[in-house]
Amino acid sequence: MDTYLLQIFNGISVSSIFMLAALGLAITFGLMKIINMAHGEFIMIGAYAAYMVQNFFSQYLPASFFNFYFFAAIPASFLLAGVLGWILERLVIRHLYGRSLDSLLATWGVSLILQQLARSIFGAPNVDVKSPDWLNGAFLVHPGLQLPYKRLFIMLMVIACMVVIYYLMYRSNYGRKIRAVMQNRAMAASLGINTRRIDAYTFAFGSGLAGIAGCALTLLGSIGPTLGTNYIVDTFMVVVLGGVGSLWGTIAGGFLIGTGNTTLEFLTDATLGKVLVFTLVILFLQWRPKGLFTIHSRSLDE
Amino acid sequence: MGTILEINNLIISFDGFRALNGVTTKVEKGEIRFFIGPNGAGKTTLLDAICGRIRPQQGSIIFDGDKNIMHYPEHKLVNIGIGRKFQVPSVFTSLSVYENMEVSVVNDRSIMASLFQPITKAQKEKIDDILDLVDLKDYCDKKAADLSHGQKQWLEIAMLLVQDLQLILLDEPVAGMGRKETIKTGELLKSIAHHCTVIVVEHDMEFVRDYASKVTVMHEGRILDEGSVSQVQNNPKVIDVYLGRGGGNCA
Amino acid sequence: MTTKNFFKTPSSQTFLIIVLLLLIAPLFLSVFRINLLGKFIAYAILAIGIDLIWGYTGILSLGHGVFFGLGAYAMGMYLKMEAAHGKLPDFMSWSGLENLPTVWAPFSNPLSLALIVLVPALLAFIIGYLTFRNRIRGVYFSILSQALSLIFVVFFIGQQAYTGGTNGLTGFRTMFGMPLATDNTKYILYYAAIFLLVLVYLYCHFLVKHRLGKILVAIRDGENRVRFSGYDPAVYKIFVYVSSAVIAGIAGAIFVPQVGIISPAEMGIIPSIEMVIWVAIGGRGTLIGAVIGAILVNGLKSGISESFPEVWSYFLGLTFVIVVIFMPEGLVGLVKKYASKITCPIKKRKATEKASSVN
Numbered sequence: 055m056d057t058y059l060l061q062i063f064n065g066i067s068v069s070s071i072f073m074l075a076a077l078g079l080a081i082t083f084g085l086m087k088i089i090n091m092a093h094g095e096f097i098m099i100g101a102y103a104a105y106m107v108q109n110f111f112s113q114y115l116p117a118s119f120f121n122f123y124f125f126a127a128i129p130a131s132f133l134l135a136g137v138l139g140w141i142l143e144r145l146v147i148r149h150l151y152g153r154s155l156d157s158l159l160a161t162w163g164v165s166l167i168l169q170q171l172a173r174s175i176f177g178a179p180n181v182d183v184k185s186p187d188w189l190n191g192a193f194l195v196h197p198g199l200q201l202p203y204k205r206l207f208i209m210l211m212v213i214a215c216m217v218v219i220y221y222l223m224y225r226s227n228y229g230r231k232i233r234a235v236m237q238n239r240a241m242a243a244s245l246g247i248n249t250r251r252i253d254a255y256t257f258a259f260g261s262g263l264a265g266i267a268g269c270a271l272t273l274l275g276s277i278g279p280t281l282g283t284n285y286i287v288d289t290f291m292v293v294v295l296g297g298v299g300s301l302w303g304t305i306a307g308g309f310l311i312g313t314g315n316t317t318l319e320f321l322t323d324a325t326l327g328k329v330l331v332f333t334l335v336i337l338f339l340q341w342r343p344k345g346l347f348t349i350h351s352r353s354l355d356e
Numbered sequence: 357m358g359t360i361l362e363i364n365n366l367i368i369s370f371d372g373f374r375a376l377n378g379v380t381t382k383v384e385k386g387e388i389r390f391f392i393g394p395n396g397a398g399k400t401t402l403l404d405a406i407c408g409r410i411r412p413q414q415g416s417i418i419f420d421g422d423k424n425i426m427h428y429p430e431h432k433l434v435n436i437g438i439g440r441k442f443q444v445p446s447v448f449t450s451l452s453v454y455e456n457m458e459v460s461v462v463n464d465r466s467i468m469a470s471l472f473q474p475i476t477k478a479q480k481e482k483i484d485d486i487l488d489l490v491d492l493k494d495y496c497d498k499k500a501a502d503l504s505h506g507q508k509q510w511l512e513i514a515m516l517l518v519q520d521l522q523l524i525l526l527d528e529p530v531a532g533m534g535r536k537e538t539i540k541t542g543e544l545l546k547s548i549a550h551h552c553t554v555i556v557v558e559h560d561m562e563f564v565r566d567y568a569s570k571v572t573v574m575h576e577g578r579i580l581d582e583g584s585v586s587q588v589q590n591n592p593k594v595i596d597v598y599l600g601r602g603g604g605n606c607a
Numbered sequence: 608m609t610t611k612n613f614f615k616t617p618s619s620q621t622f623l624i625i626v627l628l629l630l631i632a633p634l635f636l637s638v639f640r641i642n643l644l645g646k647f648i649a650y651a652i653l654a655i656g657i658d659l660i661w662g663y664t665g666i667l668s669l670g671h672g673v674f675f676g677l678g679a680y681a682m683g684m685y686l687k688m689e690a691a692h693g694k695l696p697d698f699m700s701w702s703g704l705e706n707l708p709t710v711w712a713p714f715s716n717p718l719s720l721a722l723i724v725l726v727p728a729l730l731a732f733i734i735g736y737l738t739f740r741n742r743i744r745g746v747y748f749s750i751l752s753q754a755l756s757l758i759f760v761v762f763f764i765g766q767q768a769y770t771g772g773t774n775g776l777t778g779f780r781t782m783f784g785m786p787l788a789t790d791n792t793k794y795i796l797y798y799a800a801i802f803l804l805v806l807v808y809l810y811c812h813f814l815v816k817h818r819l820g821k822i823l824v825a826i827r828d829g830e831n832r833v834r835f836s837g838y839d840p841a842v843y844k845i846f847v848y849v850s851s852a853v854i855a856g857i858a859g860a861i862f863v864p865q866v867g868i869i870s871p872a873e874m875g876i877i878p879s880i881e882m883v884i885w886v887a888i889g890g891r892g893t894l895i896g897a898v899i900g901a902i903l904v905n906g907l908k909s910g911i912s913e914s915f916p917e918v919w920s921y922f923l924g925l926t927f928v929i930v931v932i933f934m935p936e937g938l939v940g941l942v943k944k945y946a947s948k949i950t951c952p953i954k955k956r957k958a959t960e961k962a963s964s965v966n
Contacts, residue, residue, distance in 0.1 A: 089746045149932045154746050155667045156931050159887060162880055163927030170920035287757045287876065290750045325765030332758045336737055336751065343741045407835070434837030442835075448821075448828040455821050462818070465838045467846050470819040519837065 056198045061316045067205035068274070069292075069312020070212040073305055075267040075285065076292040077219060078260030080304040083293070084236050085256050088147055089158040092165035093289065094282025096261040098172060099138060100131035100268025101277040105176075105183050112184075121186040124269075128211070131269035132262040139261025143254045151253075165282065172279035183272035204273045211270060215263065216305070222259075223301065232256055295335055297345030307345070311335075359421065360385045360523055360553045361406070366415035368401055375401040376412070377577035383523075388545060388554045390564045393574035394597060399557040400443070402574070403525050406555075407433055407440045420522065431465075437522035441529060445508035449501035453492055453511060456500055457483045460515040482518060490514045490544065506537040513544060524548065526556045530563055542567045573597075613812070618895040618939075622808060625898060629801050638790045641797050642865055647905045648800040649862035652807050654885045654901035655894055656854030659811050661883060662891030663820065664847050665827030666744070669879050670752035671855050673759045674727040676874030678856025680763075681722045682863040683776035684714040686787075690780040697778065702768035710769065717783070723860040724853045731852030735845040742841075744830065756879045763871040775870025782864050793865070800861045804898070807854050811894050814850070823847060824892075884923070888930050890939030899938060 079093050104127040111123035146164060150157040189207055192200035223229035234242040235249050243249045271277065271285075288311065296307025311331065319327030339345070361383040368376040376398045383389050391399045404410040406417055408430050419425045425433060430440075448456050461479045462469065475483075487493045490510040495503065500511060509529060516524050529545075530538045538560065545567055548554055558564055564571060565585050573580040573594050581591045588594050613619050629648065633641050653675055660666050687696045688711070695707060713719040734755065738748055763770045770776075785792045814820055825833050826840050833840050863869050872878070882901075889900020904923075912919035934941060 083746075089749075146928055146932065155665075155749065156935065158667065158669075158746060158749060159880075159883060160928050160931040163884075163924040163931065166920050166924030166927070170917065170924065173920075174917065283876070287750075287754055291754055294747055294750050323765075325761050328761050329758050332754050335754075336734075339743055339747075339751075340737060340741055343743050343747075429839070430831075430834035431837050431839045434835060440835050442832075446829050446832045448825040448832065450824050450828055451821055456825075458818060459821050459825050459833075460836050465836075467819060467843065470822055471814070471817050475818075515836065 058317075058320055059199055060201075061320050062313060063201055064205060065312045065316030066309070067208050069308045069315070070209050071267045071270050072285065072289050072292050072312065073308030074212050074215055074270070075264045075289045076296070076304045076308055077216075077301060078263035078267075079289060080293050080296070080301060081223075081232070082257055082260040084300070085232060086147070086151060086253055087154050087157075088150060088257075089154060089161070090147075090257075090260075091158055091162040091286065092142065092168060092282075093161075093261070093264050094284075094286030095165045095168040095172075096135045096139060096264035096282070097268035097271065097285055098277070098279065098282040099135045099168070100265030101183070101272050101281055102172060102176060102268075103127065103131040103134040103265065104269040104272045105181055105277065106130075108183050121188055124186050124189075127269050127272075128266060131265040133265075135265025135268070136258045136262030139264075140254055140258035142261070143257040147257060148250070148253070169279045169282070176279070178279060180276040180278035182276045185273050189273065208270045208273060211266070215266060219263075219301070228252075228255075291332075291335055295338065295345055300345070303345055358385055359383070360419065361555075362416075362418040363402075363406075364416045364418070366402070366405060366412050366417065368398075368405060368410060368412045374577050376405065379415070379574075379577070379579055381572055381579060381582065383553060383555060385522075385553055386549060388549050388556065388567055388569045390568040390571045391555065391557045391574060392559070392561075392564055392571060393580070396576070397574040398577040399574055400527060401577075403440065403527055403555070403557055407438060407525060434519065434521070435465075437520070438525070439516040439519055439521040439523070440525040441509075441512050441516060441527060443527040443531065445505065445512055447500045447503075447508050447511050447515070450499065452497050452499055453487070453503070454483070454496040456511060456515055457487065457518055461518045463520075486514050486517045489517070489547065491540075506533050506541075509533070509541070510544070513541075513548075517548060521552055523553045523555065526554065528558055529556065530558065530560055538563055618893055619812070621895050622898065625895075625902075626801065626805060629804075630798075633794060633797070638793055642793050643909060644902075645793070645797040645800045645865045646862060647902045648797075648804050649858045649865065650882070650885065650905055651898045651901040652800075652804050652861070653855050653858035653882055654889070654897035655804075655807050655811050656851040656858070657882050658886045658891060658894060658897035659814070659823075659854070660847050660851040662886060662893070662897070663815060663823040663827065664844065666844060666848070667746075667749045667883065668752045668848070668851070669749050669876070669883070670755040670759075671851070671882055672756050672874035672876075672879035674731065674852040674855035675859040675862070675878075675882075676759065676763075676869065676871070677726045677730065678723045678859030679863045679869040679873065680770070680776065680859075681714075681720070681726060681856070682860040683779070683869045684711060685717070685720055686779040686782060686864065687776050688714045689782070690778060698771045698774070698776075699768060702772075704768050708769055720860070723856050727852040727856035728849050731849045732845060735848040739841040739844040739848070753876055753879070756874060756876050760871045760875045763874070771870070773871065775868055775872075776863075777868040777870075779864065779867060787864055787867065796861070796865050800865070803857055803861055807857065808894060808898070810850075811854075815894070819843075881923075884927050886937075888926065888937055890937030892936070893939045896937050896939035903938075 075093065075097055079090060082088055082090055104124075107127040107130045108123050111120050111126070142164060146160060147157065150160055185204060189204045192202045193206060194200055223232060231242070231247050231252055234245070234247060235252050239249055268281070271281065292307040292311050293304060295311060296303030296305070314331050314334065315327060318330045322330065359382050363379055363381050366376050366379040367374070379398070379402060391402065393399055401410065405412050406425075408425070408428050412426060416424055417426050419436065419438065423436060425436070425438070428436070448459065451459070458475055461475065461483055462473070464473060484493065487496065490513060492507060492511060492514065495507070500508065503511060513526075513529065530541050533541065542563060545554060545556070568585055570583065571585050571588050572582045573588050575597050580597060581588045581594050614623065629644070632644060636644065653671070657668070657671055660668055691697070693715070695704065699707075713722070738751060743751065764773050779787055781787060782792065785795070815823070822833065822838060822843060825836070826843060830840050859869070885900040885904045886897045887900070888904055889898070890896025908919060908923075911922060930937060936943070
């Protein structure tokens with residue numbers, strides 16, 4: 055039982071990272087109908103940003119500061135991924151509005167380029183990011199069940215991000231504009247909202263979220279140029295299950311896939327678990343083809 | 357004459373909002389029936405329900421006396437004789453005008469038929485006749501994407517005509533058309549009505565006055581009044597709904 | 608469609624020229640190059656299938672590597688059994704198996720080669736039935752199909768004892784008794800690949816030139832309108848998906864004996880999406896574009912990545928972005944545009960011809 059609880063706990067902490075990445079994806083799809091296959095590469099960029107901050111701290115700052123590098127790494131990951139996301143939007147994405155399937159293909163080309171770029175800069179082998187000392191260790195629930203601090207920290211971080219996203223989307227002026235554009239682009243534009251600018255900022259913000267997810271991933275293992283590809287399909291499944299464009303759905307989807315994955319892997323084995331999760335998602339879509347949470351629309355041909 | 361469509365106590369709600377609240381009406385064969393009403397009255401929802409895009413929570417829709425069509429998928433509706441034209445012109449833009457018609461004209465719509473049964477001579481003539489009717493004969497080889505807005509609307513109507521339907525549902529067929537085009541569409545409606553029943557959702561009151569045989573006024577998911585144009589125009593409740601919303605022309 | 612009409616369209620004429628060039632290629636190229644070209648032809652077959660479903664019907668499948676892989680594994684299992692001479696295939700004994708698994712048992716019989724098409728067809732039917740009938744489409748379908756390819760890779764790697772794991776199946780010796788290593792067999796396989804290419808091209812040409820082809824394009828343009836024209840799009844989509852999967856299986860089967868190995872790496876996410884690139888670069892919605900794209904991109908790939916592997920990723924990525932954004936009709940679209948500029952005076956006559964060749 056304890057092993058299972060620990061597995062579930064680990065599963066939730068990993069899926070909370072997916073949730074963060076998937077939220078970025080869900081927002082950009084809901085807003086622009088763009089599927090960004092390079093989203094995984096922004097996870098990778100965030101992870102390398104954390105790696106660079108770590109290197110900077112260990113080389114140029116006194117050793118006593120090193121333990122706090124992670125607090126600098128989080129905003130650095132967000133900013134680097136966000137800025138690159140903004141550039142991508144300006145250069146590529148804005149040509150692809152209204153062409154969902156094409157956006158999927160073009161952004162995959164972008165992901166190839168970004169991966170190769172990472173390979174050219176950091177080399178093909180994986181690199182390790184050393185976790186701060188204060189994150190090593192575990193919280194003792196009772197003998198036999200120890201929850202690692204790292205994973206607790208990740209969950210706290212994701213919760214904090216979600217609170218920020220919630221405020222940004224539902225309590226701020228900017229969020230109101232985003233939701234207005236999501237629901238009716240033409241109407242929002244005619245009310246004087248600069249939809250193009252909203253698109254660019256939102257895309258950058260979504261990419262930044264992926265960056266933070268990447269930063270969190272550095273706590274769980276080594277990172278490499280193909281980090282993003284390993285996670286992108288899971289991230290997409292979260293979005294599909296939750297209902298594309300729905301924030302609550304994404305959170306619920308992430309939770310379900312995370313716990314479902316670990317439970318089934320615990321009951322069967324790693325490969326069979328994955329196959330079962332996929333089958334369950336397809337069967338679920340039989341019942342609700344548009345995912346858990348759907349946005350009602352009156353348009354005839356969406 | 358007889359009843360072609362019978363709608364009984366139809367109720368549809370989205371997330372607690374009642375879009376249709378007990379609609380009951382009958383449409384007779386050969387009618388040109390207009391559904392009018394302010395925005396949000398439930399006109400388009402009613403069309404969606406008839407053609408299977410929305411599942412009503414309650415009520416029934418009976419077609420041709422004995423068929424309860426509520427759970428029919430769209431393609432099956434067409435095969436029993438109900439066609440629908442969308443508000444936004446919806447034609448196959450990468451196909452030519454003629455190919456659009458060719459896809460619509462056949463009766464056997466199976467894979468085998470679409471591989472091994474070429475268009476018959478009679479079907480070809482039918483296409484030609486109808487294209488003539490909507491003035492698209494000279495555009496046969498043109499891609500549908502290159503047609504004007506009005507021409508696309510007519511092509512879509514032509515695609516319905518060629519299908520041998522008993523009931524045609526039109527959602528705002530003259531939206532975005534100029535006067536001249538509107539008149540032409542109206543004449544088209546009249547000639548359609550010779551061999552099939554037409555249900556139209558429309559905002560253009562002048563158009564309604566000129567071509568409706570019977571009008572149903574809807575308001576907030578209910579039927580407010582039903583009858584001839586002059587009859588409903590003099591109903592104080594109808595006037596109230598329209599004038600209360602700022603002017604008779606915005607219907 | 609008579610043969611006379613077939614040769615009238617520029618795309619069919621181009622196809623004919625390509626086939627002729629491929630037929631005489633052994634006169635000029637070394638057997639090594641011919642073997643490589645044979646592999647590209649297998650890819651071209653695959654690309655035609657993808658074009659059928661994506662270019663014509665507008666369904667973006669990112670899991671075609673699975674169907675290619677299933678066809679390839681079926682062929683590989685047969686070859687493996689032939690190489691084992693009735694004994695247990697080598698990798699199974701390394702993984703500790705003592706008896707032949709039931710799934711392998713049929714492969715000692717040449718009739719089992721029917722599974723090359725039956726297995727992909729069955730899988731495509733099940734997936735298609737479950738998704739298309741429920742109107743799962745657009746990006747939803749693409750993402751699910753991509754997950755499919757991920758699942759299969761995980762599964763094939765996981766079941767080491769049955770599939771050969773990461774290494775896949777290799778170490779084939781003979782095919783129908785002919786030793787695979789000899790030049791003679793290589794030429795035979797090369798010509799067999801050309802034969803299959805022509806066969807698949809004609810099949811797809813047959814599909815798209817009839818009303819079915821128009822209906823497929825109609826589904827791409829407006830699926831709802833197709834429904835309101837009285838068709839059930841799900842039936843057509845399942846049919847196209849199954850056709851396309853079978854074609855992919857055939858491509859996989861002719862790929863294996865020429866290349867000598869099949870591993871999960873060939874059916875994963877990245878190869879699956881690369882297949883779509885070939886079609887995009889050649890020109891979606893034209894069968895000839897798929898053939899040209901597959902041969903050209905793979906030719907370039909082996910040329911460039913042999914000497915500069917790094918450059919290849921940049922080149923492929925950049926080409927893809929540019930093609931998708933600025934040349935959605937690919938090379939064929941570019942040629943058409945260019946050709947119509949030159950032939951302006953006789954445009955009228957040509958235009959009608961071209962209109963019919965687009966599809």
